[in-house]
Amino acid sequence: MLFNSFEFLLFFPVMIIGFYVLPHKNRWLWLLLGSYFFYMIHEPELLILLLTSTIVDYFCALKMVHANSLMRRLYLFISIVVNIGILFVFKYLSFFTTSIESLFSFFNLSINREQVGGYNFKQILLPVGISFYTFQTLSYSIDVYRGKILPEKHFGVFALYVSFFPQLVAGPIERASRLIPQLKKEISIHLPNLKKGLIMIAWGFFLKVVVADRLGVYVDAAFEDPEFNHGIPLFIGSFFFAFQIYYDFSAYTSIAIGTAKTMGFDLVQNFNKPYFATSISEFWKRWHISLMEWLKDYVFIPLGGSRGSKLKVVRNVLILFFIVGLWHGANWTFVIWGVLNAILLILEFSTNNIRKLIFKALKLPKTLIRMLGWCALVICLSIPLIFFRSPSATDAILYFKSMINITGLHINILNNYFELILSFVFIIGVQTIHYFKGNDKIHELVTNKSKPLRWSIYMSYIVIIVLFAINRQNTFIYFQF
Amino acid sequence: MKNFIYKIIIFCTILASTYAFFVDKLSKEYVDPYYNKFSQKASGLILGLSRASEGVSPSIIEEELSSGQFENPMVNFAMNTVQSSYGEIYLDGIKQKLKSNSKNGIFIVAISPGSFTAPSGMNDENIYNMDKEGIIGKIDNFTSAPNYSYIINTYPQPLYNALHDFDKWEHHTPHPNGWNEITQNGRFNKIRESDIDHWKSLTIRYYKRKIKKEQFSNYRLNHFIKTIQYLKTIGNVFIVRLPADNDIIKIENDLWKGFDKQFDSISKQYSVEFLNYSSLGSDYKTYDGSHMLSASAKKFSKLLGKDIKNSLVERNEYGN
Numbered sequence: 001m002l003f004n005s006f007e008f009l010l011f012f013p014v015m016i017i018g019f020y021v022l023p024h025k026n027r028w029l030w031l032l033l034g035s036y037f038f039y040m041i042h043e044p045e046l047l048i049l050l051l052t053s054t055i056v057d058y059f060c061a062l063k064m065v066h067a068n069s070l071m072r073r074l075y076l077f078i079s080i081v082v083n084i085g086i087l088f089v090f091k092y093l094s095f096f097t098t099s100i101e102s103l104f105s106f107f108n109l110s111i112n113r114e115q116v117g118g119y120n121f122k123q124i125l126l127p128v129g130i131s132f133y134t135f136q137t138l139s140y141s142i143d144v145y146r147g148k149i150l151p152e153k154h155f156g157v158f159a160l161y162v163s164f165f166p167q168l169v170a171g172p173i174e175r176a177s178r179l180i181p182q183l184k185k186e187i188s189i190h191l192p193n194l195k196k197g198l199i200m201i202a203w204g205f206f207l208k209v210v211v212a213d214r215l216g217v218y219v220d221a222a223f224e225d226p227e228f229n230h231g232i233p234l235f236i237g238s239f240f241f242a243f244q245i246y247y248d249f250s251a252y253t254s255i256a257i258g259t260a261k262t263m264g265f266d267l268v269q270n271f272n273k274p275y276f277a278t279s280i281s282e283f284w285k286r287w288h289i290s291l292m293e294w295l296k297d298y299v300f301i302p303l304g305g306s307r308g309s310k311l312k313v314v315r316n317v318l319i320l321f322f323i324v325g326l327w328h329g330a331n332w333t334f335v336i337w338g339v340l341n342a343i344l345l346i347l348e349f350s351t352n353n354i355r356k357l358i359f360k361a362l363k364l365p366k367t368l369i370r371m372l373g374w375c376a377l378v379i380c381l382s383i384p385l386i387f388f389r390s391p392s393a394t395d396a397i398l399y400f401k402s403m404i405n406i407t408g409l410h411i412n413i414l415n416n417y418f419e420l421i422l423s424f425v426f427i428i429g430v431q432t433i434h435y436f437k438g439n440d441k442i443h444e445l446v447t448n449k450s451k452p453l454r455w456s457i458y459m460s461y462i463v464i465i466v467l468f469a470i471n472r473q474n475t476f477i478y479f480q481f
Numbered sequence: 482m483k484n485f486i487y488k489i490i491i492f493c494t495i496l497a498s499t500y501a502f503f504v505d506k507l508s509k510e511y512v513d514p515y516y517n518k519f520s521q522k523a524s525g526l527i528l529g530l531s532r533a534s535e536g537v538s539p540s541i542i543e544e545e546l547s548s549g550q551f552e553n554p555m556v557n558f559a560m561n562t563v564q565s566s567y568g569e570i571y572l573d574g575i576k577q578k579l580k581s582n583s584k585n586g587i588f589i590v591a592i593s594p595g596s597f598t599a600p601s602g603m604n605d606e607n608i609y610n611m612d613k614e615g616i617i618g619k620i621d622n623f624t625s626a627p628n629y630s631y632i633i634n635t636y637p638q639p640l641y642n643a644l645h646d647f648d649k650w651e652h653h654t655p656h657p658n659g660w661n662e663i664t665q666n667g668r669f670n671k672i673r674e675s676d677i678d679h680w681k682s683l684t685i686r687y688y689k690r691k692i693k694k695e696q697f698s699n700y701r702l703n704h705f706i707k708t709i710q711y712l713k714t715i716g717n718v719f720i721v722r723l724p725a726d727n728d729i730i731k732i733e734n735d736l737w738k739g740f741d742k743q744f745d746s747i748s749k750q751y752s753v754e755f756l757n758y759s760s761l762g763s764d765y766k767t768y769d770g771s772h773m774l775s776a777s778a779k780k781f782s783k784l785l786g787k788d789i790k791n792s793l794v795e796r797n798e799y800g801n
Contacts, residue, residue: 191485198489214639228686418647458492466499467641471633 035165061151079141095330129169172290187264200258207251278373340384507643508627520626524552529591533559545786557659574617586716681770726770
């Protein structure tokens with residue numbers, strides 16, 4: 001179910017009312033049934049995969065507690081193989097077979113499809129949110145194995161942890177140590193939570209339908225035909241995409257956090273003003289925080305992290321971002337995007353001292369340096385994102401080639417200057433709000449204000465949403481991952 | 482808590498009322514080039530892509546066939562490759578567009594290779610799903626004025642357009658019968674010959690890009706046949722290939738060798754007339770190589786009406 005659908009408009013109040021009306025002991029069941037309904041409404045068969053992950057991890061974790069070291073490893077191995085196996089088959093198998101075929105054809109060798117069963121793996125449907133819930137449930141198994149948490153005995157509560165509807169399909173990726181205790185805690189109706197939650201939801205809808213989807217119109221036009229829209233429009237297209245993907249994902253996260261908050265649950269923040277970072281490394285600490293923290297804890301640190309020789313650190317960073325890229329999608333474009341970010345990060349580390357010396361010599365004011373940093377960051381990040389957005393690496397290279405082919409000053413590929421200006425105005429507006437309120441204190445724009453001011457804000461919100469929303473009924477970009 | 486619920490109800494009511502007000506306001510103004518195609522029941526239809534949407538005027542056809550024998554109104558229900566390529570969705574839309582008791586309409590089924598293509602490698606199910614994302618797949622009301630379902634489900638622009646028609650091209654006049662008329666003289670500008678040359682070059686470029694990414698689809702051809710079979714049960718069907726610039730027709734014919742021949746044999750197989758005007762490009766003026774300007778569209782519609790009449794007379798189905 002989409003957050004920006006009429007179905008959710010009905011589903012959400014029913015869930016909230018049911019949650020508060022029911023006694024605490026039955027709430028887990030209500031939320032679990034609601035979460036499964038939310039997930040399977042359009043494709044019921046997807047529930048089988050979710051249930052498989054849930055059942056395997058529940059029993060493996062329980063068995064780990066009393067098992068000896070070898071058996072603990074075995075149960076962890078089973079959990080990892082099942083989860084990664086499902087993820088591989090449903091997300092990466094088609095990509096893997098296509099890549100092997102391409103490799104073979106490069107060496108003038110061909111694979112006879114009949115010999116491999118003649119099956120076209122492209123027909124496998126990618127289950128929504130599979131990367132998110134797989135990582136969430138894997139973290140549970142690993143944490144139990146490491147002895148960081150005890151296994152959850154209540155199957156229903158554990159199943160709810162895996163499938164909790166606000167964050168099931170696009171995160172934030174929650175840790176069991178944070179979410180399970182909240183799911184078990186008795187929650188009574190708390191007006192400030194309801195208000196905060198609803199404001200977060202409203203903000204998320206504004207970000208999605210007014211800002212992200214508006215930028216998406218220009219981005220789609222730019223990427224649709226890069227050969228034709230050469231030069232400046234393509235610069236604007238890649239710049240807009242950097243903000244479109246941020247606002248789109250941030251919108252989903254706001255709605256997810258807000259929805260959970262109305263029921264008294266606190267989900268982890270996924271963003272912390274990422275485009276106000278002044279370095280690539282800082283950006284990655286502020287962007288998709290729940291995924292990056294997951295990868296840090298379960299991949300980067302076990303690999304050795306940033307300790308050891310420079311070469312080892314470079315290797316670890318490359319592996320980390322290779323996984324980041326691959327996690328996003330089964331396509332070389334995502335892998336290239338990830339690796340390019342790793343290269344940027346490595347370049348940043350290796351030029352740290354030189355840059356410091358240059359800034360010192362230039363005697364630039366700190367504010368100016370910070371502002372230059374923001375601009376440089378957006379430019380640096382929007383370049384690899386061209387690979388992220390393009391359907392293939394060839395298309396991305398064509399985009400680059402066309403981008404540097406600047407002839408003339410034609411910037412408006414939509415023939416609508418008003419919309420173009422409006423897009424810039426909304427970016428500046430949202431960034432200003434984020435600068436002062438961050439991603440997590442948006443509710444402060446409304447709460448603690450006088451009644452007339454509050455209602456003026458509500459009325460302005462209504463007018464903006466009604467008049468400026470783009471009705472594209474788009475799914476969120478991160479749904480596909 | 483009570484207070485809070487009242488406030489929520491007030492907020493939602495104001496939000497819904499404001500939205501309803503602007504949707505209603507927009508429905509009284511210019512919506513988009515396709516809105517008028519969904520605001521009346523029809524007995525006869527003009528089907529196909531944008532070339533037919535802009536190139537055939539239903540009122541002129543009605544005028545030419547004014548014996549009172551055929552049921553009216555005729556509506557131009559042709560749109561573009563995304564919205565109205567032949568398929569299950571378009572056929573369902575056609576069925577919903579027609580009056581339930583319609584028995585003797587005229588159906589002009591326009592064809593060009595573009596009506597029969599789909600993205601390379603896409604299977605039938607995915608073509609169906611792709612079509613479902615278009616206007617016809619999204620709405621549940623094809624015949625009312627105002628058509629709120631159309632605006633709520635498919636209007637992709639911001640509703641501030643209800644305050645001013647920012648989005649309307651000055652050369653475009655949408656008619657209530659679905660014909661999209663393109664005039665050379667706009668309110669402020671005139672389409673110059675240099676514009677036409679430029680737009681024609683863009684059309685050729687668009688075709689070349691499309692050729693790379695699309696392929697012929699059996700699904701579309703099968704549903705085209707299903708469409709004419711269905712329409713034959715409720716009226717007279719004419720397969721029509723419209724004129725366009727000679728260079729454009731050449732690209733189409735190179736892309737699909739024997740296109741005319743194939744459709745000639747389909748027309749014979751299903752006993753419907755095939756009227757082919759693709760070689761008359763030099764008689765009609767387009768603004769981009771593909772779509773006729775108003776004067777040419779009117780001239781062509783008149784010719785088409787006459788040819789349909791002659792064909793019906795020959796078959797003793799006119800005026801008897």
